[in-house]
Amino acid sequence: MNVSSSTLSLTVADVDASRAFLCTHLGYEVAMADEGFVSLRREDAAVDIVLLRGGTDVLPPEQRDQRAAGLILALTVADLAAEEARLRAAGAPITMPLREEPWGERLFQMTDPNGVVVQLVEWATAADPAPAGNDESTPMVVITPSTGHVTISPNATMTGLAAPSRGSIELSTWTVTMEAGATGPEHSINREQVWTVTTGALEVTCRDRTVKVAVGRTLILPAGRLRRIRALERTEAHVSMPADGVASVPGTEGTRELPWAR
Structure with a gap:
C-alpha cells in the first residue's frame, strides 16, 4: 500500500464554526466548499480535514447523527512554546496548557467550538553531550532570551x-x-x-x-x-x-x- 495523502473527516454540528477556528488559528485554507461541507488543507504535512454537517445525506443513514467525539487532532510543530504564546495572545481556547511528559513529548491542547480537541506537539531532543565541568575545552556561552x-x-x-x-x-x-x-x-x-x-x-x-x-x-x-x-x-x-x-x-x-x- 502506498498512501499519497491523508484526510480526516469530522461530522460536526456547526461547520462554519470549526472552519473559522481551523483557518484563523491553525492556518488552514478552504480547498472546496458546499452547503454543509468544507474541505480544508495546508501547504505542509498537516492532514487535510473535511467538515461535514451532522444529518447530511452524504453519509450513510447510521452515521448521519453521529458527531466527532473522543478523538484528538494532533499536529507536530517546531517551537511549541512560541506557538502557545501566539495562540494565547490571539484568544484561542487553550484547554490544556503546555506540559512535558516523562517520555519527552511536549504538548498543549485547544478545543474548537464543536468540541474537537486539537493538540500541538513537539518532541524533546537529547542535548549534545556536555563537556566535563572545569575541562579546558568547556566553552563560555552567552544566552539571549527568546x-x-x-x-x-x-x-x-x-x-x-x-x-x-x-x-x-x-x-x-x-x-x-x-x-x-x-x-x-x-x-x-x-x-x-x-x-x-x-x-x-x-x-x-x-x-x-x-x-x-x-x-x-x-x-x-x-x-x-x-x-x-x-x-x-x-x-x-x-x-x-x-x-x-x-x-x-x-x-x-x-x-x-x-x-x-x-
Whole structure:
C-alpha cells in the first residue's frame, strides 16, 4: 500500500464554526466548499480535514447523527512554546496548557467550538553531550532570551535562560513573571531553588510557614518541601536550581520536568 495523502473527516454540528477556528488559528485554507461541507488543507504535512454537517445525506443513514467525539487532532510543530504564546495572545481556547511528559513529548491542547480537541506537539531532543565541568575545552556561552524558551501557564510566564539544552552543565536559571493575585499550585521540587525578586513581591508558604519576599530579597527553598507561591502584586523573579530538578504535585503520580529548565 502506498498512501499519497491523508484526510480526516469530522461530522460536526456547526461547520462554519470549526472552519473559522481551523483557518484563523491553525492556518488552514478552504480547498472546496458546499452547503454543509468544507474541505480544508495546508501547504505542509498537516492532514487535510473535511467538515461535514451532522444529518447530511452524504453519509450513510447510521452515521448521519453521529458527531466527532473522543478523538484528538494532533499536529507536530517546531517551537511549541512560541506557538502557545501566539495562540494565547490571539484568544484561542487553550484547554490544556503546555506540559512535558516523562517520555519527552511536549504538548498543549485547544478545543474548537464543536468540541474537537486539537493538540500541538513537539518532541524533546537529547542535548549534545556536555563537556566535563572545569575541562579546558568547556566553552563560555552567552544566552539571549527568546520566545522559543517561553512557557506560559495559567499562573505565570517562565522564560528559560541557562539550561543543559542551552549550554549549561550544572545549573538551570529562568525568570518568572506573575500578575497580581496569581497563585501557583502546591508542589515540591527535588532540588534546592534560589529565588531573587527583581520586581514586586511574593508570598511564599512552605510547610506551615508563610513569608513575604519583597523586591531585592532572595529566598532559598529547600529541596523536597511542599510550597505555594502567590504574587502580592505584579512580580518578576530570577530562579536558579541544579539542572536535574523535577516537580511533584500532591495527588498525582510521578514527577514533572520543567520544560524551561531542561
